[in-house]
Amino acid sequence: MSEQTYMTDKKRLSNRLLFGSGVIAGLQVVAVDDKSLSIETGAALDQLGREIVVPSPLTLKLSNIEGFKNNDYAKNVYLCIAYDEKGKEPVHTVAGATGRKEEVSEHNRILETFRLFVRETPPAPSSLEYDHLVEDTSIWYDDGQVRILQTAPRYVLPGQAFELKLTVERTLQTSHIEFEYEPLWRGVEAAEELPGGKIVFSEPTDGASSSYTRRFLLRATAEVDEQLQLEAQPGTVRLVIGDRMIYDLSHIRQSIACSDVPVAERILRAYYSRSLDRAIESPAEPCVYLAKVNLLQMGATYVIESVEPLPFQEYVINPTMLYKLLSGSGAAEPPAVPTARAPELEASSAPTTPTEFPDIKEEFARLGLEAPEPPEETVRTGIVEVSIVPEEKRKWYQRRRRNFFSEEIEHGLGAGVVLVSAGLSDEQDELDIDLPAMWNRSNAVYYGPQEIFAGSEYDGNYPKHKLGFVMYPKKGSFRIGVHLSEKTERAKLRIRWWAFKEPARAAEGRDTGEQELRQAADQAAAGAAGAK
Numbered sequence: 001m002s003e004q005t006y007m008t009d010k011k012r013l014s015n016r017l018l019f020g021s022g023v024i025a026g027l028q029v030v031a032v033d034d035k036s037l038s039i040e041t042g043a044a045l046d047q048l049g050r051e052i053v054v055p056s057p058l059t060l061k062l063s064n065i066e067g068f069k070n071n072d073y074a075k076n077v078y079l080c081i082a083y084d085e086k087g088k089e090p091v092h093t094v095a096g097a098t099g100r101k102e103e104v105s106e107h108n109r110i111l112e113t114f115r116l117f118v119r120e121t122p123p124a125p126s127s128l129e130y131d132h133l134v135e136d137t138s139i140w141y142d143d144g145q146v147r148i149l150q151t152a153p154r155y156v157l158p159g160q161a162f163e164l165k166l167t168v169e170r171t172l173q174t175s176h177i178e179f180e181y182e183p184l185w186r187g188v189e190a191a192e193e194l195p196g197g198k199i200v201f202s203e204p205t206d207g208a209s210s211s212y213t214r215r216f217l218l219r220a221t222a223e224v225d226e227q228l229q230l231e232a233q234p235g236t237v238r239l240v241i242g243d244r245m246i247y248d249l250s251h252i253r254q255s256i257a258c259s260d261v262p263v264a265e266r267i268l269r270a271y272y273s274r275s276l277d278r279a280i281e282s283p284a285e286p287c288v289y290l291a292k293v294n295l296l297q298m299g300a301t302y303v304i305e306s307v308e309p310l311p312f313q314e315y316v317i318n319p320t321m322l323y324k325l326l327s328g329s330g331a332a333e334p335p336a337v338p339t340a341r342a343p344e345l346e347a348s349s350a351p352t353t354p355t356e357f358p359d360i361k362e363e364f365a366r367l368g369l370e371a372p373e374p375p376e377e378t379v380r381t382g383i384v385e386v387s388i389v390p391e392e393k394r395k396w397y398q399r400r401r402r403n404f405f406s407e408e409i410e411h412g413l414g415a416g417v418v419l420v421s422a423g424l425s426d427e428q429d430e431l432d433i434d435l436p437a438m439w440n441r442s443n444a445v446y447y448g449p450q451e452i453f454a455g456s457e458y459d460g461n462y463p464k465h466k467l468g469f470v471m472y473p474k475k476g477s478f479r480i481g482v483h484l485s486e487k488t489e490r491a492k493l494r495i496r497w498w499a500f501k502e503p504a505r506a507a508e509g510r511d512t513g514e515q516e517l518r519q520a521a522d523q524a525a526a527g528a529a530g531a532k
Contacts, residue, residue: 015049016280020129022288022314027054029079029291034303036061037079039116039290045316047129047282050083052114060116062293062304067118073302074173075145076210076294077118078311082287084115117287122169125149127283128312133270138252140179141239146170148179148239152230152254155266156220161191162256164216164230166201172210172294172305175242177203182236186229187222187258198236210294210306220258228256243490245389288314380412380499383425386482387492406480408472411499415476418501420469422480423447424462425496445496463488467495 026042038059044052062068068077087107121144125137133154140148151165168177180200183190194200194216201214222228231253239246259266292311296303386406411418423445446460453459464485471478480495 012049013280015045015051016047017049019045019049019316021045021047021049021286022129022316023290023310024316024318027081027288027290029307029309031293031304031307032059035063037065037291037293037304037307039079044081044288046083046288047286048083050286051112052081052083052288053112054081054114058116062118062302065116065118067120069120073295073297075120075171076169076292077120078122078289079291079293080117080119080287081290082115082117082285084113086111086113119289120144122147122292123283123289123312125151129314130271133267136254136256138254139250140237140252141246141249145174146177146241150230150252150254152256153263154270155257155259155263156228157260157263158220158222158224158258161217161219164199164218166199166214166216168201168203168212168214170203170210172208172296175244176205176240177201178238178240180236180238181232184229184231184233185218187220187226188218188228188230188256189221191217191219199232210292210308220256222258224258224260226258228258230254230256240491243492245491376503377413378501378503382409382411382497383427384409384480384495384497385492386480386495388482388484388488389491402484404482404484406495408475408477408479409497410475410477411497413476413499413501415474416501417473418471418478418499420471420478420497420499422467422469422495422497424460424465425494426460427494427496462493463490465493 022044024043024045026040027044028040028042030038032038036059038057039054041054041057043054046052062077063070065079087109088111089108091106091108125139126132131137135151135153137149137151140150142148147169149167149169151167153162156162166179168179170177178201180198182198183194199216201212203212220228232251237249237251239249257266289312290310292308293304294306294308296305384406386404388404390402411420425445427443427445444458444460446462449464450460450462451464466483466485468481468483469478470481478499480497482493482495
């Protein structure tokens with residue numbers, strides 16, 4: 001037994017040091033219905049070099065997998081696989097026996113198997129194997145529903161352009177997310193223009209993804225052997241989730257080494273200079289993250305919305321395959337695709353040009369008719385978001401700002417006078433997923449004094465407010481103003497606006513009618529004067 005243990009440990013040490021950890025083949029995860037997952041056959045290595053083999057496909061209900069908690073279902077969970085052992089062929093031993101018939105002292109054989117379980121939190125960025133040698137990932141914010149990460153490379157060359165990566169992870173039922181800060185950099189400059197000089201992320205309006213990545217191109221301006229510093233200006237970090245302003249954010253500072261040694265060589269130096277203890281260290285519970293499962297809460301239960309296989313790219317690459325990828329010697333020529341041969345033209349025949357279609361206006365003119373004009377657009381609508389976060393008071397005696405204004409809005413009806421109306425919008429966004437009514441917005445637009453609906457089922461929980469408008473007829477635009485009469489925790493208001501313009505023909509008819517009416521009145525007045 002000791003000899004077998006010795007050989008097994010040596011093999012696992014070789015696996016650990018030569019190949020790392022991750023999926024070797026297979027182990028793909030797909031959703032077979034709203035509540036079940038299917039795991040394909042395959043093999044993997046864990047962080048201790050132990051082989052994990054799934055010999056036959058599995059189909060399991062998510063709620064029956066170890067670690068799945070029946071609590072708030074509006075979340076993302078991670079399906080993990082780990083190495084496991086079970087005793088086989090129980091035997092009795094003289095040394096451990098106490099005389100009872102049913103007692104089993106040990107097993108004659110050990111069956112290598114696996115264990116599937118669910119985790120509700122992703123791994124810490126520093127725990128992902130070898131990532132810390134290549135890049136530095138820091139966490140701005142993590143509350144279980146939203147996680148914001150920032151990733152920068154470990155090494156750069158002087159003058160080299162590199163990417164700063166901002167990753168926003170969210171559950172599918174999380175409200176709209178906005179994040180920004182003003183950078184405080186040393187030895188770094190932006191290689192492309194930043195919006196407003198800030199690092200900014202604003203979630204797309206569809207909100208149909210659980211993860212977004214925004215990349216910013218920077219350039220190293222530091223000298224050789226200097227450290228580049230990346231952090232934020234104090235007090236400029238802003239995170240808004242729905243109507244909530246989040247203040248409890250981490251203050252991160254990232255350093256990048258600037259050297260004239262090629263980056264790949266620096267990474268290899270760091271890799272080979274590790275001590276043996278550092279090279280074989282592993283997490284307390286070694287496992288491989290097979291899939292990220294995005295859930296939607298439907299009343300008192302859940303629905304699997306989507307499955308992302310291997311979200312942290314944990315793979316073990318076969319050395320032969322790696323060689324073929326690097327050398328290109330194994331790349332096969334693509335098979336020839338048969339194509340139809342175009343008929344050749346004789347020398348005497350010239351290609352003919354396609355017949356041109358007549359202009360529709362010319363055809364109507366030839367027939368003595370007027371071409372129909374497209375209908376005139378007289379109504380436009382849209383939604384604008386107005387920030388209602390007051391500025392900090394600079395003097396103790398100053399009052400907080402209660403009036404807020406939108407940007408200038410083009411209504412799209414052209415120059416001239418228009419009528420504008422607006423209300424507070426709580427309309428449901430257009431999503432690719434169907435949500436039950438209990439999770440939808442009220443899908444309503446609120447007008448006028450809302451005190452009428454206070455305390456009722458129709459209450460929109462909006463602060464007391466007034467709306468005003470400034471029109472710019474020559475520019476075809478307008479601006480919306482909001483006055484708040486009470487305090488609120490909201491960070492912004494969504495306003496639905498409509499613009500109405502009188503049709504040109506109706507205006508012409510109205511002018512003609514008014515002119516005829518004036519002429520008739522003048523004639524009547526002249527007749528009355530003649531009769532006198």
